[in-house]
Amino acid sequence: MADAGSQQAELQCAQDARWMRRALELARRSKAVSSPNPAVGCVLVQDGAVVGEGFHDYDRKDHAEVAALKQAGESARGATAYVTLEPCCHTGRTGPCTEALIQGGVARVVVATGDPNPEVNGKGLERLRGAGIAVKCGEGGDEGRELNDAFAGFIRTSQPFVTLKAGVSLDGRIAPGQGVARRKEPYFITGAESRNDVQRMRHEHDVLLTGIRTVLADDPRLTDRTGLPRRRPLLRVVLDSELQLPLDSKLVKTANEDVLVFCTGAPAPRVAALEARGVRVESLRSRVPGRVPIGEVLRRLAEMQMISVMIEAGGQVAASALQDECVDKLVLYYAPVMLGNGALPLMEKLGMQRLRVSRVSTAQFGPDVRWTGYVRDPWDAEIFAS
Numbered sequence: 001m002a003d004a005g006s007q008q009a010e011l012q013c014a015q016d017a018r019w020m021r022r023a024l025e026l027a028r029r030s031k032a033v034s035s036p037n038p039a040v041g042c043v044l045v046q047d048g049a050v051v052g053e054g055f056h057d058y059d060r061k062d063h064a065e066v067a068a069l070k071q072a073g074e075s076a077r078g079a080t081a082y083v084t085l086e087p088c089c090h091t092g093r094t095g096p097c098t099e100a101l102i103q104g105g106v107a108r109v110v111v112a113t114g115d116p117n118p119e120v121n122g123k124g125l126e127r128l129r130g131a132g133i134a135v136k137c138g139e140g141g142d143e144g145r146e147l148n149d150a151f152a153g154f155i156r157t158s159q160p161f162v163t164l165k166a167g168v169s170l171d172g173r174i175a176p177g178q179g180v181a182r183r184k185e186p187y188f189i190t191g192a193e194s195r196n197d198v199q200r201m202r203h204e205h206d207v208l209l210t211g212i213r214t215v216l217a218d219d220p221r222l223t224d225r226t227g228l229p230r231r232r233p234l235l236r237v238v239l240d241s242e243l244q245l246p247l248d249s250k251l252v253k254t255a256n257e258d259v260l261v262f263c264t265g266a267p268a269p270r271v272a273a274l275e276a277r278g279v280r281v282e283s284l285r286s287r288v289p290g291r292v293p294i295g296e297v298l299r300r301l302a303e304m305q306m307i308s309v310m311i312e313a314g315g316q317v318a319a320s321a322l323q324d325e326c327v328d329k330l331v332l333y334y335a336p337v338m339l340g341n342g343a344l345p346l347m348e349k350l351g352m353q354r355l356r357v358s359r360v361s362t363a364q365f366g367p368d369v370r371w372t373g374y375v376r377d378p379w380d381a382e383i384f385a386s
Contacts, residue, residue: 016110019043019082020140022053024112026064027084027147030055031204032230036305038115038151040064043082044072044106051075058231063088065097069104077105084144086115086137089124098127108134112144116152116379145379150206150308153328153378160301160309161378163329164318165201166346167194167368170334173343174315175217186218193366194333198312199226201331202234206306209297211317212240221250222312233258235306239292239317243270247277255279262292262300294326315348323350328376330357334369 026041034040034056042064044052052075054067062070065087069076087097087109101109109128114121114137125135145152153161166174167190175187188195202208203226210222215238224234236259238245243266245252251259255278264286271281284296294317301309311321321327332346357373364370 015045015048016082016136016139019045019050019080020084020110020112022050023082023084024140024143024147026053026055027144030057030064031147032228033057033059035150035206035231036154036307038085038148040083040085042068042084044068044076044079045082046072046075046079051079061094063094063097066094066100069100072104078107079105080108080110081106082110082139084112084140085148086111086113086120086122086124087128088115088117088120089127090119096124096127098124098131101128102131102133106133108136110139111135111137112140113137113148113379116148117155149329149378153376154302154307156378156380158302160207160298160307161328162298162309162311162321162326163201163205163331164311164321164327165198165331165333166312166318167333167335168346169337169339169343171338171340171343172346173339174346175344176339177342177344186220189335189337189339190333190368191335191366194335194368194370197365197370198333199224201310202226203228203230205234205308205310206232207235207237207301207309209237209239209309209311209317210313212238212242212244213316214312214314215240215245215249215251217314219250221254223254235260235301235304237262237297237301237309239294239297239313241286241290241292242266243274243281245274245279247273252277252279262297264290264292291320294321294324298326315345319347319350322347322355322375328374328378330371330373330375332371333365334371336367 023041023043027039030039037058040056042054043050052068052072054064056064081101089096089098128135150161168174169189202224208222222236238261240261241264243263245261257278260280263283265283274281286293358377360373362369362371
């Protein structure tokens with residue numbers, strides 16, 4: 001009997017892992033259409049078969065659980081719900097998902113991670129248990145939390161979650177030196193596989209931020225070229241203290257109210273010329289001449305309900321962001337090349353003594369290695385309801 005019970009438990013664990021993987025796949029589809037809400041996927045399983053599934057789409061309002069329940073109908077009764085984030089138990093734009101699951105007759109709920117929202121954390125699972133529903137938490141937890149790093153950071157700090165991304169040579173360089181002649185276009189250290197992964201990252205962010213020196217040197221478009229649906233256009237932000245952004249740059253030519261330039265003062269005719277071309281311009285006060293305060297930029301983006309920012313910039317902006325303690329996560333793509341001492345460094349004049357990084361991981365993309373680490377982990381140990 002003990003062996004039979006053990007086998008049954010192993011089978012249940014395998015089934016839980018299988019269906020949570022599907023729920024996480026759905027949550028990934030939710031990433032660019034759910035902001036500023038969390039990305040959530042849900043699968044309802046009855047007798048080993050899917051009877052309903054869904055993911056959260058902000059504009060459609062229904063949370064993932066409700067979308068799955070609507071699809072399942074009466075087949076939800078007695079089913080197991082696999083949800084990537086703890087079901088909410090409060091009323092916001094919609095009613096509580098806990099009540100929807102209870103009313104739908106679900107018998108068991110498997111959750112990847114607790115909700116970082118203090119209004120929900122732990123309370124959602126407590127409500128389900130109180131209604132007699134069996135609850136398991138932690139299946140796929142690492143991936144479930146990573147999917148909602150931005151939401152966790154934003155709901156707890158009211159600031160966007162900032163990822164600093166760069167393609168780097170083995171000797172820590174990001175581009176050839178100024179003496180090396182090259183065309184005015186992006187210089188790629190990494191291979192196509194890494195660049196495809198960067199496009200995935202762009203798709204999952206609300207904002208892509210760079211500095212004017214990168215724009216002048218590379219003339220990038222900074223667009224999301226995945227072709228996948230997103231709720232809001234990727235907001236392309238340029239730090240440009242003196243408003244040097246060329247009117248014939250690719251950013252300006254492709255602007256459609258999705259390019260925002262922060263400066264520290266500029267002539268009115270220059271501002272008008274950019275705004276006439278669909279570029280938004282905002283001026284901020286700065287304590288340091290010639291430098292746009294990144295912290296103030298992030299506060300302004302938070303007011304716009306932008307919860308995730310990816311920085312793709314040169315060494316000056318990268319160093320400033322780290323020095324000002326604005327970076328939450330580092331993603332570095334190391335290519336198997338060395339550019340030498342004359343090349344531009346990843347960090348320019350980094351005025352800090354030590355930086356400790358946690359939750360380090362690596363992955364291979366063609367010949368390149370992606371290195372990921374957290375400067376600040378948005379998930380507290382208490383945000384893991386059990």
